[in-house]
Amino acid sequence: MSDLLLLLGAFLASAVEMVEALTLVFAMGVTRGWKSPLIGSAVALVLLAVIVAILGPVITEIPLTPLRIVIGGLLVIFGLQWLRKAILRASGYKALHDEDAIFARESAAAVNAGTDVRAGIDWYGFTVAFKGVLLEGIEVAFIVLTFGSSHGSVPLAATGAIAGLVIVALVGVVVRALLSRVPENTMKFAVGVMLTGFGVYWAGEGVNIEWPGGTIALAVILIGTLAVAWGMVVVLRNQKAAALVRGQAGV
Amino acid sequence: MVYVRNFLRFWYDFIVGDDWVIAVGIAATMVAAWLLEESSFPSWWLFVLAIVGLLFVTVKRAARD
Numbered sequence: 001m002s003d004l005l006l007l008l009g010a011f012l013a014s015a016v017e018m019v020e021a022l023t024l025v026f027a028m029g030v031t032r033g034w035k036s037p038l039i040g041s042a043v044a045l046v047l048l049a050v051i052v053a054i055l056g057p058v059i060t061e062i063p064l065t066p067l068r069i070v071i072g073g074l075l076v077i078f079g080l081q082w083l084r085k086a087i088l089r090a091s092g093y094k095a096l097h098d099e100d101a102i103f104a105r106e107s108a109a110a111v112n113a114g115t116d117v118r119a120g121i122d123w124y125g126f127t128v129a130f131k132g133v134l135l136e137g138i139e140v141a142f143i144v145l146t147f148g149s150s151h152g153s154v155p156l157a158a159t160g161a162i163a164g165l166v167i168v169a170l171v172g173v174v175v176r177a178l179l180s181r182v183p184e185n186t187m188k189f190a191v192g193v194m195l196t197g198f199g200v201y202w203a204g205e206g207v208n209i210e211w212p213g214g215t216i217a218l219a220v221i222l223i224g225t226l227a228v229a230w231g232m233v234v235v236l237r238n239q240k241a242a243a244l245v246r247g248q249a250g251v
Numbered sequence: 252m253v254y255v256r257n258f259l260r261f262w263y264d265f266i267v268g269d270d271w272v273i274a275v276g277i278a279a280t281m282v283a284a285w286l287l288e289e290s291s292f293p294s295w296w297l298f299v300l301a302i303v304g305l306l307f308v309t310v311k312r313a314a315r316d
Contacts, residue, residue, distance in 0.1 A: 069281065074266065076277050076302070081268040084309050093314045138265075200298055203277075207285040209295050217295075228303055232310055 002218060006151050007160040009194035013143045014164030016187045017136040020102075022172045024132035027106035028125040036122040040129035048137040052145065052158070059149045065206055071146040072203025078142075079195030083229050086189040091236035140165075143195070150202045193229060197222035270312060276305040 021041075028037035059067070088094035106128070116123045144161045148154030201218045204211060211217035267274045280301035287294035 073277055073281055077266065077268070077274050080273045080277075080302070080306055080309060081270070083306060084270070084273075084313055087306075087310050088313055091314075196302065200302055203281055204284065204295060204298050207281050207294075208288040209284060209298065210293070211295055221299075224299070225302070228306065232306070236310070236314060 002151065002215065003153070003156060005194060005198075005222070006147055006153065006157055009191060009198070010140075010144055010147055010157040010160030011164040012187045012194075013191045014140045014161035015168045016164075016184055016191060017140050018165050018168040019172075019184060021133045021136040022168060023102050024106055025129045026172065027103050028110055028129050031107045031110040032122050032125040035120075036125035037129035039121060040126035041133045044130045044133035044137060047134060048141055051138070052141050055141075055145055056149075056154050059145055060154060062149075068150055068202040068206035070206075071150050072199050072201070072206050074142075075146055075150075075195050075199030076203055077199075079192050079197070079199050082188055082192030083196060083225075084192075086185055086192050087229055087232050087236065089185045090189065090233045092240050093236060143191075147198065150198070189229070193222060193226045196225050200225075270309045272312065273305055273309050276301060276308075280305075 113124045144157045148157030284294040
């Protein structure tokens with residue numbers, strides 16, 4: 001079961017980040033031509049592959065206990081950050097991630113940006129696409145390496161991430177409009193729960209905790225994290241609705 | 252100097268993020284859990300309480316802002 005969760009976690013994280021990166025690449029391609037953003041994206045992907053290829057073997061050589069302390073701790077921190085944003089978005093305290101709005105904003109900025117063509121490359125389009133793919137990709141690489149190495153299977157996590165990348169890229173290329181319909185917040189919620197759950201389990205093992213029930217505890221932690229996070233969404237939604245009613249009543 | 256600062260800033264933003272309370276809270280929880288385990292006290296409950304508490308605090312802080 002944990003193999004499947006590992007695969008799913010890497011897939012969802014990669015898909016979410018790919019949606020964000022692809023939105024920037026499309027905005028550059030539509031407004032400034034496709035050549036430079038595509039080259040920028042390709043260079044970023046090659047750089048990411050090099051980072052994973054160098055760090056992957058190094059990380060898997062580290063003994064499991066210190067690895068789980070560091071990586072488990074980082075995963076919990078990462079997971080709680082994702083969960084906080086997802087809870088605030090789901091409860092209406094933070095605007096939903098709107099890919100259409102980001103596309104419009106980036107397109108307008110690209111139209112107004114000056115032209116700097118060197119060696120046949122439009123550097124604005126190249127740089128925006130390169131930075132977008134690299135920064136979003138680093139998050140995916142981090143999740144793949146940490147999930148994979150703690151679980152003892154970087155290739156499995158990488159497979160999930162590559163599947164997420166390819167599927168979102170294909171969907172995006174076929175119908176760009178579909179990108180804005182990807183349930184990004186729901187996916188981020190799921191990734192937040194998984195990062196937090198796996199992180200707690202591994203960090204706990206790193207500091208010598210013996211979880212009651214062994215690996216069954218992982219499932220309990222994941223379900224518990226989901227229940228607590230969803231409970232917070234419900235409470236915050238009710239608070240916001242009550243505040244709106246009070247505001248309309250002039251209380 | 253600017254490059255070093257930007258480099259450190261990137262990693263701070265990447266790992267610590269918007270709310271330092273999470274990072275400090277997790278580090279403190281792990282140290283406390285390790286100390287309990289070293290004293291032969293089970294500490295899994297501390298982890299569970301800490302996660303719920305930290306999530307509550309960070310969401311509350313963000314919602315208030």
